[in-house]
Amino acid sequence: MHTEAGVFGRSHELSRRGHEQVVFCEDDKTGLKAIIAIHSTVLGPALGGTRMYPYASESQALDDVLRLSWGMTYKSAAAGVDLGGGKAVIIGDPAHDKSEELFASYARFVETLGGRYITAGDVGTNTDDLDAIGRYTSHVTGRSAVAGGSGDSAGLTALGVFNAMRAGAESVWGTASLAGRTVGVEGVGKVGRALISLLLADGAEVCATDVNEAALQRISQETPGVRLLGSVATAPVDVYAPCALGGTLTASSAEAIEAKLVCGAANNQLANPAVEQALTERGITWVPDFVANAGGLIQVAGELQGADRATVEGDVRGIFDRCRDIITAAKAEGIGTGAAANRFAERRLDAIPRSI
Structure with a gap:
């Protein structure tokens, strides 16, 4: 991918299906720097995890979120679930930069999208983080069983x-x-x-x-x-x-x-x-x-639909x-x-x- 290309150029380098929306989120108070990419909502709300990683540059973070969100569109479509493709990245070290305040700030940005994007876990985030995000937005899945979710995927x-x-x-x-x-x-x-x-x-x-x-x-x-x-x-x-x-x-x-x-x-x-x-x-x-x-996508899709474990496992075996x-x-x-x-x-x- 040519890193000198702008957002539109990078999106169309991936496929003829360009991204619908890319949101840059920054909060000086908490140090939050995040990017949310919605590739497609053709089949339903864009679902995709939040990755927290110490990217070397904003350009690298943008490349990653565009590529991953595009991939989620195809994963959802191939899995047969009624969800679109999205992804988010938080620029930061998950070993040192996590805080309740940072996840609260991020969750409020997710909330502003009105359900077009539903987040979940990814590299650098876990069920504890999703529980924290879930305290500030309902547009999250993959939370712990204690918080009403389906647990680790x-x-x-x-x-x-x-x-x-x-x-x-x-x-x-x-x-x-x-x-x-x-x-x-x-x-x-x-x-x-x-x-x-x-x-x-x-x-x-x-x-x-x-x-x-x-x-x-x-x-x-x-x-x-x-x-x-x-x-x-x-x-x-x-x-x-x-x-x-x-x-x-x-x-x-x-x-x-x-x-x-x-x-x-x-x-x-x-x-x-x-x-x-x-x-x-x-x-x-x-x-x-x-x-x-x-399988993890099918699990969190089942969580959103209120499906029981046996039904979700059957869907996963359908792979x-x-x-x-x-x-x-x-x-x-x-x-x-x-x-x-x-x-x-x-x-x-x-x-x-x-x-x-």
Whole structure:
């Protein structure tokens, strides 16, 4: 993305579907500097988490929020929920800059949008922060159970990824089971740990890596059968599951991967669109991240609708069928799974006349 481009230029570099609204929020009293990006409200209010991160520049923060909000539109459309796409970023260090006053100020900006944007959790924010935001605006989801929310979404995000991986396994090996397969999990945070538990229960062999040594020690103590490696991306595994930061699938890593299936929880896994073609040419199936990791979105959408846990879990398990359909369509049309997933989402978006 060309950082010298203005807001409109950056928006249209992502796709032909430009952003509806971008709001810059600043409060000198609390030190708040935030950006809220509403990409689309075609299918419903724009839902997307609030990311708190010490961006090196405002330009970097703007690039991130535009990219992430655009991705949420496609994630919501592909997940079949009646929500649009949005995202927010707060420029700051989550380890030092959080305060009740800062979140109160941010929540008041969210409130001024009148429900066009509904926030949730993301990198750098948690249920405690969402509870604080929820004291000043009703346009928030993903709060703790004590505050009337559905709690942490890591478990259902992992369940969705697991079912996406099963769909991928069916396509590659003819069976929707990971039993006997070796899965390399990159990133053992809350979602990665939950995914590992599901994989082990299914009979998979798991190896894992993380840049956080404490996280690795925790996995070693909780599940001593998991092998810890310096890297899993190029290890001799059947499945590579990126569950940490995005952009790990590069032109060089695509040439070195030994896995036949790539499916994980990380957002924006491809460093650029050309990487998917490199994977396809090597016979590697990639399950698009915004389809596989939609479990958390489905959970908070269910919270907004007042759905019970069993209903939400059933919807998350439906990611299996969605991924199967996308992989089948990609093969039938001779296109990549990413393009097939985009078409799947765009059919929903294009079926409704665009209006604001």
